[in-house]
Amino acid sequence: MKASFILLSLFVTVISSMQAQVTQQVRAKRVTATQNQFPAKISTSATETNKKSAVLEAINFPNAYTSMKLRLPFASEEKTYLVQKTGHFFILHGDIIVGDDFPKTMAYSTPDFSFISFQWANATMPIVIDPSIYANGMGDIVHAAIANFNSQTELCLVPRTSQDDYVNISFSMNLGTAAGVSKLGRQGGGQPLQLGSSATIGTVMHELMHAAGFYHEQCRTDRDNFIKLHEENMQDDKKNQFQIEVGTAQSTYDYCSIMHYSATAFSKNGNATIECMINGLPVPCPDCLGNRTSFTQKDIDGIDKFYNKVSRFPCNSPFPNPNRQQMQFPGIYPSASQSAMAAFRQKADIAGKEHFAGAFPNFHEAKAGINTVGGTIFIKSTVAVWQDVPLAQLGNPSIDDFAARMRATQNYAVANGYLGGFPTYHHANYGSGIVCGTVLLGPAAADWRDVPIAELGNPPLDDIGARFRSANDYAVRNGYLGGFPTFHHANYGSGIVCGIILIKKTAGEWRDVVIIEGPR
Ligand SMILES: [Zn+2]
Structure with missing residues (x-):
């Protein structure tokens, strides 16, 4: 079925640049604390005196460990832990914040230890990215990590607007050997997630998983069936980094989890602290x-199981990145634009006659007898709508630029609560300006995903047919009816990713339609 939709790959200069979606709300840090007050999360039985003395000890010996009784999220009882004072925080297990000297620390003291109290409502985690992240060149890795959550898991990370509870991601030079630190689960208010200069995209994903409510994999209750610990190789003050916690593990044991320690974690002699069994x-x-x-598939499954119990708003648009590399869209040869638009119009006409909301070509063509047929995805009118949208409301894209109109339609769709959309490439002027036929897809019709261009087979960005075929093939490989590119792409620091709309199998049908009758 690989087809002959050939485009002259003639580079014209750049036409338009990525629409920066600068809606990021950056809040000033609301916590301005000061007093070294021991966190409220230690055991309720701890006396004020005990709290103060522990703090003093920690302050006098900045890297010293101190003993703390904690009832961790999901735990049924208190246990004693060694925690390390690092900057403003008391850190458990290397990177989990269990206390701080800021006043707002409801964590670990809530009377309700049910799962739900540590979950993010509606599977939505509001995020504030502190300006220090961008100032220290960490913007791309933070956005890449967020994009991985949004495109791969049921948990949706959104810019905070007015939500009470949110994660505040900031840069810190005071994390000691940790690349990042985070609290565990939703803790109430603006909870810190701090990154040091050695943080990678994986570090951010790991810390965000803590914030989502996940412990380290090797702390699972069933871990002794899968690993053997070698205390003799552990640094003496790190031995209880390996305590078992009840936790939120949802899948079977996963050696490859982004939440698992390495074989020599906290080793004092380079020998393994963790042996596999x-x-x-x-x-x-x-x-x-x-x-x-x-993420491993089990990481994704774990997040999905923990969060799909609640209904949620679809996470259907990219997290806006004010610092996104300004990528420029390649020019597309005008005749290629015109051919592609004609292909869309033909499919729209068939869809209209057959009472579908719309249809688009997947740009796979084949011979059927003497005719040439083209793969077409039809979208049911129960999951999508067709509308005439004024060109001005689409941002006045050039009417002759196929890709610019795809991008403009996608932006319009998302801004109006749809998951995605595509033009019919019919337009008209009924006397009050140009209106454009537009098909808008609801969440029952499709999913949205940012896909690395390598996973799409590196289609040339200026080749309309190649981009449609690669998006459709990707969709089919991933169990969808078909798919199309939004013609948005970006680079968050780890290569180009392309926006892809994936049409669900229940949303329509795929069919070959005759596009040229008779011999070519
Ligand atoms: Zn961790």
Whole structure:
């Protein structure tokens, strides 16, 4: 079915630049604290005196460990932990904030220890990105991590508007050896997630997973079936980094989880602190142990299971990045634009006759007898709507620029609560300005995803047909009816990603339609 939709790859200069969606709200830090007040989260039985003395100890010996009784999220009882004073925080397990000397610390003291109290409502985690992140060149990795959550999991990270509870991501030079630190689960108010200069995209994903409510994988209650710990190789003050917690693990044990320690974590001599076991026998650990690159499928499944219990608003648009690299869209040869528009109009006409909301070509063509047929995705009118939208409301894209109109339609769709959209490429003027036929997809019709261009087979950005075919093939490989590119792309620091709309199998049908009758 690979087809002959050939475009002259003639580069014209750049036409338009990515629409920066600068809606980011950056709030001044509301916490201005000061007094070294021991966090409220230690055991309710701890006396004021005990709190103060522990703080003093920690302050006098900045890297010293101090003993703290904590009832951690999801735990049924208190346990004693060694925690390390790092900057403003008391840190457990290397990077989990269990106390701070800011006044707003409801965490670990809430009387309600049910799962729900640490979950983010509606599976939506509001985020504030502090200006210090951008000032220290960390913007791209933070946005890349957020994009990975939004495109791969049920948990949706959105810019904070007025929500009471949110994660405040900021830069810190006071994290000691940690690349990042975070609280565990929703804690109430603006909770800190801090990153040091050694943080990577994987670090940010790891810390955000803590904020979402996940412990380290090797702390699971079933971990002794899968790993053996070697205390003799552990640094003495790190031995209780490996305490078992009840936690929120949802899937089976995952050596490759982005939440698992590496084999030599907290080793004092370079020898393994973690050995892998199957059926009580040592086995070589997989190379992926300690992965800080990407989510595993079990990480994704875990997040989805923990969060899909609640209804949520679809996470259907990219998290706006005020510092996104300004990528320029390649010019597309005008005749290629015109051919593509004609292909869309033909499909729109068939869709109209057959009472679908709309249809688009997937740009796969084949011979059927003497005719040439083209793959077409039809969208049901129960999950999408067709509308005439004034060109001005679309931002006045050039009427001759196929890709600019795709982008403009997608922006319009998202701004109006739809998941995505595409033009019919019919337009008219009924006397009050140009209106453009537009198909708008609801959340039941499709999903949106940012896909690395390499996963799409690196289609040339100025080749309309190649981009449609690659998006459609990607969609089909991932269990969808079909898909199309939004013609938005961006680089968050780890290569180009392309916006793709994935049409659900229940949303319509795929069919070959005759596009040229008779021999070519
Ligand atoms: Zn961690």
